[in-house]
Amino acid sequence: MLDVAWWRRGVVYQIYPRSFQDSDGDGIGDLEGVRRRLDHLVALGVDAVWLSPIFPSPMADFGYDVADYCGVDAIFGSIDDFDRLLDDAHGRGLKVILDFVPNHSSEAHPWFVESRRDRSDPRRDWYIWRDAAPGGGPPNNWISNFGGPAWTFDETTGQYYLHSFLREQPDLNWRNPELRAAMADVLRFWLDRGVDGFRIDVLWLLIKDEELRDNPENPDYAQGDPDIGRLLQTYSSDREEVFDVIRELRATVDDYDDRVLIGEIYLPVDRLVAYYGPDLSGVHLPFNFQLIFADWHARAIERRIAEYEAALPPGGWPNWVLGNHDQKRVATRLGGPQARVAAMLLLTLRGTPTLYYGDEIGLADVPVPHDLAQDPWEKNEPGHGRDPARTPMPWDATTNGGFTAGAPWLPMNDVGALNVAAAARDPRSILALHRALLALRRGSPALSLGAYEGVKAQGDVLAYRRRHGEEELLVALNLGDEGAELALPIAATALLSTHMDREGAEQPGVLKLRPNEGVVLRL
Numbered sequence: 001m002l003d004v005a006w007w008r009r010g011v012v013y014q015i016y017p018r019s020f021q022d023s024d025g026d027g028i029g030d031l032e033g034v035r036r037r038l039d040h041l042v043a044l045g046v047d048a049v050w051l052s053p054i055f056p057s058p059m060a061d062f063g064y065d066v067a068d069y070c071g072v073d074a075i076f077g078s079i080d081d082f083d084r085l086l087d088d089a090h091g092r093g094l095k096v097i098l099d100f101v102p103n104h105s106s107e108a109h110p111w112f113v114e115s116r117r118d119r120s121d122p123r124r125d126w127y128i129w130r131d132a133a134p135g136g137g138p139p140n141n142w143i144s145n146f147g148g149p150a151w152t153f154d155e156t157t158g159q160y161y162l163h164s165f166l167r168e169q170p171d172l173n174w175r176n177p178e179l180r181a182a183m184a185d186v187l188r189f190w191l192d193r194g195v196d197g198f199r200i201d202v203l204w205l206l207i208k209d210e211e212l213r214d215n216p217e218n219p220d221y222a223q224g225d226p227d228i229g230r231l232l233q234t235y236s237s238d239r240e241e242v243f244d245v246i247r248e249l250r251a252t253v254d255d256y257d258d259r260v261l262i263g264e265i266y267l268p269v270d271r272l273v274a275y276y277g278p279d280l281s282g283v284h285l286p287f288n289f290q291l292i293f294a295d296w297h298a299r300a301i302e303r304r305i306a307e308y309e310a311a312l313p314p315g316g317w318p319n320w321v322l323g324n325h326d327q328k329r330v331a332t333r334l335g336g337p338q339a340r341v342a343a344m345l346l347l348t349l350r351g352t353p354t355l356y357y358g359d360e361i362g363l364a365d366v367p368v369p370h371d372l373a374q375d376p377w378e379k380n381e382p383g384h385g386r387d388p389a390r391t392p393m394p395w396d397a398t399t400n401g402g403f404t405a406g407a408p409w410l411p412m413n414d415v416g417a418l419n420v421a422a423a424a425r426d427p428r429s430i431l432a433l434h435r436a437l438l439a440l441r442r443g444s445p446a447l448s449l450g451a452y453e454g455v456k457a458q459g460d461v462l463a464y465r466r467r468h469g470e471e472e473l474l475v476a477l478n479l480g481d482e483g484a485e486l487a488l489p490i491a492a493t494a495l496l497s498t499h500m501d502r503e504g505a506e507q508p509g510v511l512k513l514r515p516n517e518g519v520v521l522r523l
């Protein structure tokens with residue numbers, strides 16, 4: 001097709017490696033398992049796979065506590081398994097994106113082991129150490145994202161270290177040039193092996209206020225919200241100096257052809273778009289989580305799209321996300337029929353979509369009783385856990401859904417009722433819908449690259465046009481539970497309905513949409 005970077009044209013698929021496919025019977029997914037399931041991704045029609053962390057880790061936060069940035073945890077396999085996966089993926093035309101976790105390491109990382117040893121250790125300054133506050137206690141009032149103080153006192157050297165997450169995840173000091181150089185080497189290690197890019201964990205937290213000032217109270221904090229919400233993250237996040245760091249990361253990656261940087265950033269749109277960087281020197285795709293937080297009403301979504309489109313810097317390429325391993329699944333947030341319309345929305349908006357494994361079959365959150373909780377956040381703050389959105393992929397109706405020959409690390413859904421094989425046999429399943437949407441998108445420059453233009457619609461109908469050259473499509477989505485109508489400018493042909501039963505039908509002047517129906521039409 002057109003000569004455009006793959007990460008603009010393409011669709012990203014997130015795999016949570018612990019839960020995709022187990023190959024060795026330990027109940028935990030692994031790289032060889034992912035490799036064996038690549039055909040599913042090819043049949044689905046995605047372009048790139050983002051793997052959540054696979055590096056050696058004590059797994060206090062399931063790999064987001066890295067003990068060695070240049071290796072593979074034995075749970076997931078070996079570096080040879082990784083190379084084999086990368087080769088096979090590339091052989092099938094799939095890109096591979098790794099999860100880079102720069103804000104913090106594991107306390108087991110040799111850097112931290114050295115850093116905590118002695119105040120004069122050369123690695124001391126690679127982490128953030130401070131004396132107790134004048135009256136005693138932690139150096140400031142910052143809170144960990146998983147609840148409780150963000151500082152832990154270390155007996156050996158009599159100082160506190162900062163951890164924005166668990167105490168097992170000490171924050172690295174990105175003001176230190178040696179640390180920065182070491183991290184550039186980490187990126188090169190993987191880029192040299194052939195990885196196609198990185199998703200960067202909590203990018204907006206990387207640099208903290210130089211003086212580590214107290215964060216202000218959050219006036220909107222509500223009882224029951226996570227502890228972290230008690231304070232505004234004014235001094236612990238989104239600091240101007242982060243853009244120097246990002247420019248350096250980007251320069252490292254730009255020494256290689258055709259790689260991508262995606263940033264995990266939870267900020268309001270006006271701040272989010274700053275992460276494209278001055279003159280687009282930042283990350284290629286600052287993750288846009290608008291759809292995760294939007295109310296499911298046409299006018300609310302329309303406003304979010306317009307706001308985001310208007311905020312993009314010149315040349316900045318948009319992206320959209322419906323779910324990930326930290327959020328309730330879309331089928332649970334919205335409901336089953338709504339999840340189909342949401343899939344059509346995600347895959348027809350302008351910008352690179354990211355799909356979360358399992359969403360393509362309509363997998364919902366699986367309740368995980370508190371005493372079976374794995375997620376450290378759930379253990380600290382009951383009710384906020386992320387396990388329900390991380391349960392293993394049900395591949396078929398056999399024991400444990402074909403995910404493992406052992407005991408799955410998290411409970412699974414009713415695999416007899418919902419699994420990939422059954423969905424693949426049903427021509428109108430949500431899996432079939434995803435495949436059809438991805439095929440349509442792949443064959444349509446208007447959908448993958450074209451301009452976006454909102455179309456005026458009433459009630460709970462969301463409508464927009466996508467256009468590229470001569471090709472012009474109209475997307476009409478009924479987000480409501482009642483039938484709705486949309487006047488069409490000219491006669492149009494339905495290309496795809498979320499109900500998968502009106503393909504090729506000519507539509508007269510008024511399009512009648514059933515409850516929770518979306519349609520893509522050719523004008």
Ligand code: GLC
Pocket residue numbers: 061064065101165201202264325326
């Ligand atoms: C990111 C990850 C999340 C992890 C946290 C700490 O938000 O997506 O899963 O717990 O960072 O690394």
Ligand code: MG
Pocket residue numbers: 022023024025026027028029030075
């Ligand atoms: Mg395994």
